[in-house]
Amino acid sequence: MNRTQLTQWFRNQQPTIEQIILEAAQAFVAANERNPNFGYDLSIAQQEAYNLVQNTDLCYDRYTTPLAYSLWYQARRMNVFLSHFCDKVTEACAASQPVEVFDLGAGTGCVQFCFGLAAVAFKRAGKRMPLMRIINVDVSPFMLSYLRSYLWPAAIKHYPELRDLLVEYHVYSWTNRGEFSITNPWVCASYLFDSSENESYLQSNFDELIKSFEPSKILMLTSAQERKRNMMSSLSAKMRQRGFNMIVASSDESVFQGALPVVSAYRMRLVEKYRLKASKSAVSWADGSFNALGLEKQQSGLSFNMRSLPEVLDLFNPPLRVRREVQLNDDQIRAARYEEQPSIITGPAGCGKSIVVTEKIINVLEKHKWTGPLNILVTTFNKSLIKQLRAWLTDLLEAKGKSVRQQYNKVVNGVNDGTGDLTTGAEFSIQIRFVHFEMLGKYVGSIQFKPFNENTHRQALERFVLETKKEQGIAADKWNEILNPDFLLEEYHRVIYGLQCKLVLGEDNYQGVERKGRGRRISLNRGPRRKAVFTALHKYGKWMHADPQAGQSYLARRQMLFNELESRRLPAPFDYVFVDEFQDCTPTDYKLMGMMLKNVDRLVLAGDLAQAVHIGQSGSIPRDKAMARRVYYRLNGSYRLPFRICEAIYPLSEAIAASSLDREVTAEITPYKGAPPGARPIIVGGANDTELAQKIIAIRAAYLPFDINQVTIMEKDDGLCREIRRAGIPVETTTILRLKGLEKELVVWSLQAEVEYEDEVKEFVYTIATRTNCMLVVAISQNAKAYFKPLLGLLRPDRLICWDAQSENLFTTYKQVVSSPLIHEG
Numbered sequence: 083m084n085r086t087q088l089t090q091w092f093r094n095q096q097p098t099i100e101q102i103i104l105e106a107a108q109a110f111v112a113a114n115e116r117n118p119n120f121g122y123d124l125s126i127a128q129q130e131a132y133n134l135v136q137n138t139d140l141c142y143d144r145y146t147t148p149l150a151y152s153l154w155y156q157a158r159r160m161n162v163f164l165s166h167f168c169d170k171v172t173e174a175c176a177a178s179q180p181v182e183v184f185d186l187g188a189g190t191g192c193v194q195f196c197f198g199l200a201a202v203a204f205k206r207a208g209k210r211m212p213l214m215r216i217i218n219v220d221v222s223p224f225m226l227s228y229l230r231s232y233l234w235p236a237a238i239k240h241y242p243e244l245r246d247l248l249v250e251y252h253v254y255s256w257t258n259r260g261e262f263s264i265t266n267p268w269v270c271a272s273y274l275f276d277s278s279e280n281e282s283y284l285q286s287n288f289d290e291l292i293k294s295f296e297p298s299k300i301l302m303l304t305s306a307q308e309r310k311r312n313m314m315s316s317l318s319a320k321m322r323q324r325g326f327n328m329i330v331a332s333s334d335e336s337v338f339q340g341a342l343p344v345v346s347a348y349r350m351r352l353v354e355k356y357r358l359k360a361s362k363s364a365v366s367w368a369d370g371s372f373n374a375l376g377l378e379k380q381q382s383g384l385s386f387n388m389r390s391l392p393e394v395l396d397l398f399n400p401p402l403r404v405r406r407e408v409q410l411n412d413d414q415i416r417a418a419r420y421e422e423q424p425s426i427i428t429g430p431a432g433c434g435k436s437i438v439v440t441e442k443i444i445n446v447l448e449k450h451k452w453t454g455p456l457n458i459l460v461t462t463f464n465k466s467l468i469k470q471l472r473a474w475l476t477d478l479l480e481a482k483g484k485s486v487r488q489q490y491n492k493v494v495n496g497v498n499d500g501t502g503d504l505t506t507g508a509e510f511s512i513q514i515r516f517v518h519f520e521m522l523g524k525y526v527g528s529i530q531f532k533p534f535n536e537n538t539h540r541q542a543l544e545r546f547v548l549e550t551k552k553e554q555g556i557a558a559d560k561w562n563e564i565l566n567p568d569f570l571l572e573e574y575h576r577v578i579y580g581l582q583c584k585l586v587l588g589e590d591n592y593q594g595v596e597r598k599g600r601g602r603r604i605s606l607n608r609g610p611r612r613k614a615v616f617t618a619l620h621k622y623g624k625w626m627h628a629d630p631q632a633g634q635s636y637l638a639r640r641q642m643l644f645n646e647l648e649s650r651r652l653p654a655p656f657d658y659v660f661v662d663e664f665q666d667c668t669p670t671d672y673k674l675m676g677m678m679l680k681n682v683d684r685l686v687l688a689g690d691l692a693q694a695v696h697i698g699q700s701g702s703i704p705r706d707k708a709m710a711r712r713v714y715y716r717l718n719g720s721y722r723l724p725f726r727i728c729e730a731i732y733p734l735s736e737a738i739a740a741s742s743l744d745r746e747v748t749a750e751i752t753p754y755k756g757a758p759p760g761a762r763p764i765i766v767g768g769a770n771d772t773e774l775a776q777k778i779i780a781i782r783a784a785y786l787p788f789d790i791n792q793v794t795i796m797e798k799d800d801g802l803c804r805e806i807r808r809a810g811i812p813v814e815t816t817t818i819l820r821l822k823g824l825e826k827e828l829v830v831w832s833l834q835a836e837v838e839y840e841d842e843v844k845e846f847v848y849t850i851a852t853r854t855n856c857m858l859v860v861a862i863s864q865n866a867k868a869y870f871k872p873l874l875g876l877l878r879p880d881r882l883i884c885w886d887a888q889s890e891n892l893f894t895t896y897k898q899v900v901s902s903p904l905i906h907e908g
């Protein structure tokens with residue numbers, strides 16, 4: 083079969099192909115139209131389709147986008163490809179060896195249709211079925227899923243021979259790597275470069291890909307704008323240097339012609355039913371606005387040259403769970419190097435700070451040639467993170483063939499809490515202690531203490547407030563914003579302990595202290611208010627030390643450890659100290675870290691001040707003498723956060739960076755260049771928990787192609803969690819303190835959740851939004867807390883999806899509050 087015969091065959095199939103496009107659309111609509119938000123989503127998807135015409139990006143992350151796309155573009159895109167490359171398609175079908183067609187930016191699979199139907203033509207003409215494998219690669223799970231679940235089954239119904247064609251679907255992120263072998267790859271890139279953003283990124287990665295694929299043919303199409311034409315010619319110049327020749331891609335005659343009457347009629351019915359803003363013109367096969375470029379390279383020798391290539395172009399660059407598989411980037415390698423200087427590793431959420439901490443520990447051990455004795459402390463505020471750091475480190479040690487002995491502080495039902503000692507090295511003389519920050523007193527200072535019950539402490543504080551008010555003649559309803567257990571405990575933490583404004587130093591000392599780290603929301607100037615706070619706290623301190631029933635708070639124990647170290651009764655126990663998530667440390671905590679070290683130059687701090695939910699803007703790293711030799715490593719780009727979410731929260735990260743006092747260490751968040759595109763954050767609104775839960779369940783169902791399962795609600799929202807659980811959906815609700823440094827797949831930020839530290843609401847929201855490696859849902863209800871509302875205005879509006887009209891309304895109403903000075907502070 084030659085090119086002319088194939089062209090003719092395709093022309094004869096024109097009505098059948100149209101029928102396939104129609105049937106796929108009908109099946110998709112039948113499967114989805116009962117979703118309450120279907121009409122809304124489709125109407126916005128249709129509006130967004132005009133982004134392409136206006137040369138802006140189409141995000142392809144609404145579940146109805148492929149429907150709108152396929153009805154209008156499927157026929158055109160097939161026509162364009164075939165009209166330019168029919169002879170290449172013929173060549174692939176006639177080839178005696180297998181051909182693997184990689185379609186980069188496959189969308190709804192027009193290239194698969196062209197090669198697949200051509201294969202059918204060959205088979206029907208009495209030839210053997212061509213040996214082809216079509217590998218569809220696209221950034222949008224929805225586009226691929228429409229091809230796989232709707233278009234291709236409809237195509238198989240009309241052309242059963244297609245069952246024999248090998249087809250694969252991969253959601254691609256450039257960082258994925260794997261091993262598999264291919265023999266004769268062809269690369270098609272249809273409209274891959276139409277994205278107006280990230281052009282240079284796409285170009286350089288395409289270049290890299292061509293280098294590793296070594297394809298024999300490259301067939302490219304883009305829209306015919308001047309800019310794209312220039313880009314194509316610069317790419318082709320590069321490829322020519324690599325030995326590719328131009329193939330003249332003929333476009334003198336179009337394979338298909340005219341309109342698609344049945345598809346047009348069906349589309350118009352949708353337009354009317356859902357009042358879509360769409361062109362009323364008939365759907366056409368003709369498309370005059372494109373460039374085509376064909377390149378090929380003569381392969382030398384036998385063509386069965388099996389090569390290892392990026393394979394499992396897996397869903398959404400799932401996070402590398404096995405530590406040894408993570409290959410550090412150059413900045414991470416630099417930050418992980420061994421050095422005798424305090425090092426401070428900062429960077430936005432997900433940039434790999436914890437990864438660097440584990441690598442740096444390995445580098446320390448190598449520097450010491452795996453011989454001890456060596457005492458190393460790894461500490462952080464979050465037990466689950468300790469567990470992860472320990473698992474990562476164990477994996478690295480085992481990968482190096484090192485023997486490791488594990489001892490755990492606490493094992494319940496066979497499950498350990500991650501804290502405890504790991505020993506390794508020559509004669510197990512290297513000891514690495516994993517200790518939760520709260521437990522430093524116990525495990526480092528061996529400080530004996532009585533059990534601590536927070537409720538008992540709160541009740542005691544309430545008593546001391548009453549006593550103080552009585553003694554000082556303060557009315558019962560006066561100064562309640564400072565004379566309450568929450569405020570007093572935090573004052574004890576941040577000022578009494580945090581700034582070493584010890585109670586024994588007396589009231590005068592407290593009256594004069596500059597309360598750094600406490601914000602300005604609640605004023606507490608020198609005078610009777612301070613006096614009252616001091617008196618209540620003094621009573622509290624005395625009670626804690628004197629009453630055998632009181633028990634010591636974690637802070638009090640940390641203070642004791644501090645005293646022991648300061649007085650040198652306890653000699654510095656560690657050679658190295660690694661602190662992850664340092665951002666919530668007080669100045670005293672930093673001193674404590676230094677004092678635990680024989681040599682302060684061996685302190686490593688990793689963290690991100692933008693995630694400082696307790697001290698927020700006032701967080702800063704000490705610049706005192708002990709830290710004089712400190713060196714900063716700033717990592718950039720989040721490996722965790724999908725592109726679209728990074729784009730959406732960028733203004734929020736900018737606001738945090740602008741208002742942070744420590745400009746040196748807080749930076750705006752950007753995605754790692756290989757981050758998966760993902761979906762834009764989804765705004766969902768409902769009157770109450772039941773309504774919200776139903777919608778969140780519907781979102782999860784619609785976005786299942788994104789490979790999600792469990793829903794994680796933050797911050798704690800038991801009501802919403804219960805409603806979702808009732809439907810049998812795996813769901814949890816937790817606090818950011820528990821999730822710090824960790825990641826989840828579908829994070830719901832509930833606006834009805836309480837925030838303990840309203841001053842730090844930006845940092846709080848940033849920390850929640852950056853916990854996801856796939857999807858973020860923002861849940862707004864009538865009970866949304868007012869302090870969250872302005873934060874919605876710090877999300878980039880064109881990078882959000884509203885789930886339905888009610889969600890959009892609620893969102894718009896709340897967003898009006900954005901003009902409040904709150905978000906413009908600093």
Ligand SMILES: Nc1ncnc2c1ncn2[C@@H]1O[C@H](COP(=O)(O)OP(=O)(O)OP(=O)(O)O)[C@@H](O)[C@H]1O
Nearest residue numbers: 401402409410411431432433434435436437721823
């Ligand atoms: N070089 C890399 N290659 C691939 N994945 C990486 C790389 N560096 C980090 N990651 C992945 O990125 C995710 C985030 O890494 P990590 O937890 O170290 O970041 P972090 O900066 O400590 O985050 P946070 O600020 O939220 O604590 C992890 O899933 C990790 O496996």
